[in-house]
Amino acid sequence: MRESHLPKLVGLCSVSVAGLILAGCAHTTSRTELNQFQHAYYSKNHQRADQVSKSALAEDKKQKDAPLWNLENGVNAFMMDKYKDSLVTLDKANKTFDTNFKNMEKAVDKVGAATYGSAMNVPYEGHMYEWVLTNYYMALDYAFLGDKQDARVEFNRTIDRERRIKDVYNKELAKAEAEFQKAKQKNASMANKMVAGMSSLDSELKSKFSNLEQFSAYNGFVNPLVNYVGGLFFANNGDKGKAMDELKEVYGVSHNEIVGEDLKNLMHHSHEKYTWVIVEDGMQPTLQEYKIPSINFALPTIQDGRSFHDSFKIVANGKSENMGVLSNFAIIFQKEYQATLPAIKNRAIASAILKTGTEAALKTAGEYAPGYGGLAASLGGSILHATNKASTAADTRSSNVFPNTVYLGRVDNKSHKFSIQIDNLHKDFTLAPCNGKAAAPGQICSDTNNIVFVRTFPSPKELNVRALSL
Numbered sequence: 001m002r003e004s005h006l007p008k009l010v011g012l013c014s015v016s017v018a019g020l021i022l023a024g025c026a027h028t029t030s031r032t033e034l035n036q037f038q039h040a041y042y043s044k045n046h047q048r049a050d051q052v053s054k055s056a057l058a059e060d061k062k063q064k065d066a067p068l069w070n071l072e073n074g075v076n077a078f079m080m081d082k083y084k085d086s087l088v089t090l091d092k093a094n095k096t097f098d099t100n101f102k103n104m105e106k107a108v109d110k111v112g113a114a115t116y117g118s119a120m121n122v123p124y125e126g127h128m129y130e131w132v133l134t135n136y137y138m139a140l141d142y143a144f145l146g147d148k149q150d151a152r153v154e155f156n157r158t159i160d161r162e163r164r165i166k167d168v169y170n171k172e173l174a175k176a177e178a179e180f181q182k183a184k185q186k187n188a189s190m191a192n193k194m195v196a197g198m199s200s201l202d203s204e205l206k207s208k209f210s211n212l213e214q215f216s217a218y219n220g221f222v223n224p225l226v227n228y229v230g231g232l233f234f235a236n237n238g239d240k241g242k243a244m245d246e247l248k249e250v251y252g253v254s255h256n257e258i259v260g261e262d263l264k265n266l267m268h269h270s271h272e273k274y275t276w277v278i279v280e281d282g283m284q285p286t287l288q289e290y291k292i293p294s295i296n297f298a299l300p301t302i303q304d305g306r307s308f309h310d311s312f313k314i315v316a317n318g319k320s321e322n323m324g325v326l327s328n329f330a331i332i333f334q335k336e337y338q339a340t341l342p343a344i345k346n347r348a349i350a351s352a353i354l355k356t357g358t359e360a361a362l363k364t365a366g367e368y369a370p371g372y373g374g375l376a377a378s379l380g381g382s383i384l385h386a387t388n389k390a391s392t393a394a395d396t397r398s399s400n401v402f403p404n405t406v407y408l409g410r411v412d413n414k415s416h417k418f419s420i421q422i423d424n425l426h427k428d429f430t431l432a433p434c435n436g437k438a439a440a441p442g443q444i445c446s447d448t449n450n451i452v453f454v455r456t457f458p459s460p461k462e463l464n465v466r467a468l469s470l
Contacts, residue, residue: 064123067096075401083141097131136226155230165221183350215331224250225327236470273413275450282307282404285333287396297352298394305404309423314409316418326408413446
């Protein structure tokens with residue numbers, strides 16, 4: 001009687017195991033390529049970084065990681081002053097991110113669940129801070145191209161997306177909790193043991209996040225950098241009301257003294273001209289893997305970012321002033337991670353339960369099907385265990401082009417010259433009227449409001465500097 005069911009059993013095991021091996025062997029992001037890009041980017045070899053990112057896009061036949069590489073490539077192009085190229089690739093990333101965002105708002109299930117494979121096999125959805133920064137850099141691209149109308153559109157999208165994030169995350173948490181409860185019904189004992197067994201990890205993370213209490217104002221996933229630059233843009237392009245709203249929010253988060261003075265100037269309709277200096281320093285945090293292979297469990301954890309420099313000053317009229325912190329990307333990254341961790345943990349536990357349960361089912365099938373069928377089922381269980389062990393991986397994909405900390409300084413345009421001093425590096429400028437013409441090299445227009453953007457790199461000789469007249 002049992003023999004009559006052997007072909008069916010063999011076929012089922014073959015299909016199941018083959019499918020799971022394919023899931024386990026599916027494409028994963030090449031850490032080597034990300035590391036190559038990172039090395040080139042922070043060595044200021046932006047041409048090489050461009051080649052690495054474009055090569056990764058070409059090799060990614062299913063375009064699972066395309067949004068990440070388009071984001072990386074777009075920001076790198078911005079650093080090379082190739083604003084049109086930057087817009088093209090950032091727009092591609094933005095369209096995917098926008099679709100993901102709308103799906104999350106509607107609570108639509110993720111495409112390509114990673115229950116039986118690696119979480120890195122799921123198409124890259126991006127992190128919320130990346131979604132916001134994609135619009136932010138597109139706004140800057142348009143601004144540097146002199147297209148203020150489209151820059152305004154992108155700044156509006158940036159800020160609107162930032163404000164809608166909290167609701168989206170609440171829906172994601174609810175979905176992940178539902179997945180966890182469904183898996184828990186299959187094996188409540190294992191679920192409870194895994195939750196209890198994570199107490200040491202939870203304690204470690206709690207200790208790591210202990211400093212977040214002093215940054216409680218960083219709520220709702222607000223990034224003061226994007227709100228502040230957007231606010232300055234609005235103030236100088238006919239929308240003082242919106243500018244006030246953004247600067248109030250920035251001041252509430254950063255308590256930066258210059259932001260407070262800007263608010264007062266807006267309230268009193270000041271006509272003074274200023275040049276703001278925004279310095280992006282260091283390298284943002286990224287993700288690394290925490291893994292327990294024996295139970296097919298993996299989580300992404302934070303790999304700390306780092307600063308490149310210690311001293312940030314503006315020197316004007318013989319007076320030196322320290323620049324203050326405008327935005328702490330490390331805190332923004334940690335806040336997002338902390339907010340999403342419950343969902344990530346629930347999905348990781350659900351995946352571990354379902355994988356381990358499938359292994360057990362195949363082993364049981366082997367015990368009850370002697371002969372060739374039993375051998376096939378047992379072999380299937382062994383292969384599946386090896387496949388699950390190999391394929392269980394946390395999704396550690398993230399951008400690596402953004403800073404760790406952003407600093408803010410300001411110069412009154414009545415000054416004749418000023419200098420930006422970062423450790424032993426300095427960049428000198430003269431302030432003179434431009435009368436509607438482009439500024440000469442080393443000159444800042446004294447008859448317009450301006451922002452000087454500075455990006456630091458590990459090299460002691462290099463700063464990336466560009467000035468924008470508002």
